[in-house]
Amino acid sequence: MNRPTNALSAPDAAKTSAVPRVVIVGCGFGGLEAARVLSKAPVEIVVIDRTNHHLFQPLLYQVATAGLSAPAIAGPIRHILRGEIARGNLTVLMGEVMSIDSATNCVVLDGGEHVLYDHLIVASGATHSYFGRDEWAKYAPGLKTLGDAFTIRRRVLTAFEQAEREMDPSKREPWLTFAVVGAGPTGVEMAGTLAEIAQTTLRAEFRRIDSRRARIILLEGAPRVLGAFPEDLSQRAKEQLEGLGAEVLLGAKVTNITAFGIHYDTTEPDAHGVSQTHSHFLPSRTVVWAAGVAASPLGRSLAKSTGCALDRAGRVIVEPNLTVPNHPNIYVVGDLASAKSHLDPKNPTVVPGVSPGAKQMGRKAAKNIMRQLRGLDAKAFRYLDYGSLATIGKRAAIAVVDVPFTAIKFKFSGFPAWLFWLFVHVYFLIGFRNRMVVFMDWAWAYFTSQRHARVFPDPHALEPNAVIVHIDPPSPPPSA
Amino acid sequence: MNRPTNALSAPDAAKTSAVPRVVIVGCGFGGLEAARVLSKAPVEIVVIDRTNHHLFQPLLYQVATAGLSAPAIAGPIRHILRGEIARGNLTVLMGEVMSIDSATNCVVLDGGEHVLYDHLIVASGATHSYFGRDEWAKYAPGLKTLGDAFTIRRRVLTAFEQAEREMDPSKREPWLTFAVVGAGPTGVEMAGTLAEIAQTTLRAEFRRIDSRRARIILLEGAPRVLGAFPEDLSQRAKEQLEGLGAEVLLGAKVTNITAFGIHYDTTEPDAHGVSQTHSHFLPSRTVVWAAGVAASPLGRSLAKSTGCALDRAGRVIVEPNLTVPNHPNIYVVGDLASAKSHLDPKNPTVVPGVSPGAKQMGRKAAKNIMRQLRGLDAKAFRYLDYGSLATIGKRAAIAVVDVPFTAIKFKFSGFPAWLFWLFVHVYFLIGFRNRMVVFMDWAWAYFTSQRHARVFPDPHALEPNAVIVHIDPPSPPPSA
Numbered sequence A, B: 001m002n003r004p005t006n007a008l009s010a011p012d013a014a015k016t017s018a019v020p021r022v023v024i025v026g027c028g029f030g031g032l033e034a035a036r037v038l039s040k041a042p043v044e045i046v047v048i049d050r051t052n053h054h055l056f057q058p059l060l061y062q063v064a065t066a067g068l069s070a071p072a073i074a075g076p077i078r079h080i081l082r083g084e085i086a087r088g089n090l091t092v093l094m095g096e097v098m099s100i101d102s103a104t105n106c107v108v109l110d111g112g113e114h115v116l117y118d119h120l121i122v123a124s125g126a127t128h129s130y131f132g133r134d135e136w137a138k139y140a141p142g143l144k145t146l147g148d149a150f151t152i153r154r155r156v157l158t159a160f161e162q163a164e165r166e167m168d169p170s171k172r173e174p175w176l177t178f179a180v181v182g183a184g185p186t187g188v189e190m191a192g193t194l195a196e197i198a199q200t201t202l203r204a205e206f207r208r209i210d211s212r213r214a215r216i217i218l219l220e221g222a223p224r225v226l227g228a229f230p231e232d233l234s235q236r237a238k239e240q241l242e243g244l245g246a247e248v249l250l251g252a253k254v255t256n257i258t259a260f261g262i263h264y265d266t267t268e269p270d271a272h273g274v275s276q277t278h279s280h281f282l283p284s285r286t287v288v289w290a291a292g293v294a295a296s297p298l299g300r301s302l303a304k305s306t307g308c309a310l311d312r313a314g315r316v317i318v319e320p321n322l323t324v325p326n327h328p329n330i331y332v333v334g335d336l337a338s339a340k341s342h343l344d345p346k347n348p349t350v351v352p353g354v355s356p357g358a359k360q361m362g363r364k365a366a367k368n369i370m371r372q373l374r375g376l377d378a379k380a381f382r383y384l385d386y387g388s389l390a391t392i393g394k395r396a397a398i399a400v401v402d403v404p405f406t407a408i409k410f411k412f413s414g415f416p417a418w419l420f421w422l423f424v425h426v427y428f429l430i431g432f433r434n435r436m437v438v439f440m441d442w443a444w445a446y447f448t449s450q451r452h453a454r455v456f457p458d459p460h461a462l463e464p465n466a467v468i469v470h471i472d473p474p475s476p477p478p479s480a
Helices: A029-038 A057-064 A082-087 A146-165 A169-175 A185-201 A231-244 A298-306 A355-373 A415-428 A432-448 A466-471 B029-038 B057-064 B082-087 B146-165 B169-175 B185-201 B231-244 B298-306 B355-373 B415-428 B432-448 B466-471
Strands: A021-025 A044-049 A053-055 A074-076 A090-094 A097-101 A106-109 A114-116 A119-122 A126-129 A177-181 A215-220 A246-250 A253-258 A261-269 A275-283 A286-289 A292-295 A327-332 A387-393 A396-402 A409-413 B021-025 B044-049 B053-055 B074-076 B090-094 B097-101 B106-109 B114-116 B119-122 B126-129 B177-181 B215-220 B246-250 B253-258 B261-269 B275-283 B286-289 B292-295 B327-332 B387-393 B396-402 B409-413
Touching (some): A021 A029, A029 A044, A029 A119, A057 A146, A057 A185, A082 A090, A090 B146, A119 A355, A146 A169, A146 A286, A146 B090, A169 A177, A177 A261, A177 A275, A185 A231, A185 A246, A185 A387, A231 A246, A231 A387, A231 A396, A231 A409, A298 A327, A327 A355, A387 A415, A396 A415, A409 A415, A415 A432, B021 B114, B029 B044, B029 B119, B029 B355, B082 B090, B097 B298, B119 B355, B146 B169, B146 B185, B146 B286, B177 B185, B177 B261, B177 B275, B185 B215, B185 B387, B231 B246, B231 B409, B327 B355, B387 B415, B409 B415, B415 B432
Parallel strands (some): A021 A044, A119 A327, A177 A215, A177 A286, A215 A246, B021 B119, B044 B090, B119 B327, B177 B215, B177 B286
Antiparallel strands (some): A097 A106, A126 A292, A253 A261, A396 A409, B053 B074, B097 B106, B126 B292, B261 B275, B396 B409
């Protein structure tokens, strides 16, 4: 192996030089699970992440909507893995991996350092995609990182404050109109929780505006919300959303987003039954993007280096055993992988982009590396699907519970589904303390309808241009 | 009164037109107290703040050092004042006051709106001052706002991460050197807590570095720390700081701060007893500024409009009754006021810039306005000094307790002072829930030595240039 001279080596290189090194890129659900499983094996592990924390992403919308503070759902990676670090075979590095070079078996960090690997697990996840319209990003932030959550929290709370300040009713209206684009799980959670905030949390705290008159509008291009769920549950979810006070616009294709609102098209049959496209403009000062997901750019780097194929979303099409074709020492897991489950080897099924999928892939990659080290073949991945859950708001959710290896399926919605969702999410949160904090925060919120994290730093301190772009747009609003 | 046509008026202007309006600028300790007292009077109140929250500033260093999350010490102003808002005579506006015009009795907001007042209370506080060296701000953030606290938290935690990544020991050293400039209460708290983090919190979580070898250096130009305290307590504080693992450099005058560290001078007598100035360079990648305080820029606006005098720190020199000279309807309270206490009318004393001072001034301004409305004279301010407290770290603090109207004084330090400090701070925190959260967070931290808020968003998302400035300085480090 040709090791560049500026290679990062372990501090105790002499001691562990005979031990193979596994580098794990990304410490989300997939990467963390892989690190934990591998820590019991005779390997040296290097975990690299661009942030210092593991994020419990399913609850990120609660940080964005001021229900939870960031530390309640995020823990420092090196604190979570402190036992493994103390055992002496795991190193955590905060840094961004810029590229992967499979010829020299190394990953290159943002500072130019080369980190060599014997085995590599790439678990760098996904980011949001604006379908080539990146200029929408500044008007419609997505929700993937803690930074995104703080941006959305600030914008939502600032919009109500601006509405209270605004004396001109025609200018006040767009501040009280909140648009969420995309009715997947994140979009539905955001719309439901924003409706709750407007209807209940802020109800008695303004004098010039009535927060209950705020409009929360969920726009979806498809004909139903939560398209991954059975149709009857989609319908239940839509009814629950409307019950909370949100509006749902189906078949709405967004064509442009500006500082003033959303342009979208709908298609309806005219009097002669011929489809006609109608263009609309929704004035709104606060837009949340929950529509497109794109794989991490490391997929392209892997493709360039190994010649592997990517799917339309930029995900790496992996072998049944989760390796990159012709590179048995490179694994891709989680949202960056386009993987199939081989529970029934004759009929492989697509693995959904959810946290249990990432976790199971991370575990399988770790186990396969352990097999390879013992001279055995890597085995095919089998995804155990326990079902799907989506929450909508207080006492509102839908659930499908699958019993693996059987055809048994339970479907339920409303309060029982919400209780089940609550239990599952609090249970899976990393760390005892966080679990307790989240549970207490929710118990408090449930009984008081308050949201304790309704604070945000002075935006000028953090994002010098954001508020200016947002509040004082450079040109007059276009007509509808 | 000449009211501009674009004046903001209350939504129920017709109903309350006969009621005098009190505008309160700034909702720190002084402004909040004034609003609460005045809400029982027959006035209409408008509270204006540039942020959406009241901040319990004495605990801000805990947010900066990852011990507390922001919502534990900050609450939305309109939530704190919801009772008063519901009663119908108080409006909260989030906005920045750009200027005060005493001729037309109005304040002008950042959006250009004019808010008219009959009585005005200016409580906009202070910010940090770099003694004319504003270019130091990007290398040495101060600690006044939540945004500042997040910046410091990120830099401190990032420095340890960078040290773990850095393979070159000579480059690693400056990442493990933390300098705090200024040994007032904030500087002492920061240095003590940073020492605790290095010695205990992070101890077992790195592999290439030993966090206990990090240096925490407190630089102070004066000959002792906490100069406002009696000399023996200063000495005790210095010993406690050193016991926690921090170094204290007294008589060190900072001459320059760059991305690489701090230049400072010391003066010592040479062999002939003649004072000699020595120049030093301390390589450090993380500097916290706790040295200078400057009054809010609204002081200058008031001086321009009313002709009032400012002191050297830019504070408004107020009358004994806290009004601006010749403007009996304009009050200045808190850190923006240069006020004297008239407990003994023949021997007025300076009011210190601490939260009890701000609170008592806010209360007095409110009561004086209520007196003026009844046709009575505004009374002189009398500051009741209950003593001073400064915390240094876990089980380390100093305290002076004064018994007002007597000469009785208690001085103590160490664990008893720390327990007393804890009790006072938890007791005075706004809101029952926050109090409980802070108390639990501290109990947890006390027994586990952990700090739960050790997370920060990806800096690229919030502060596009900060990390680049901080990690990759443009020029090679100057020699010492």
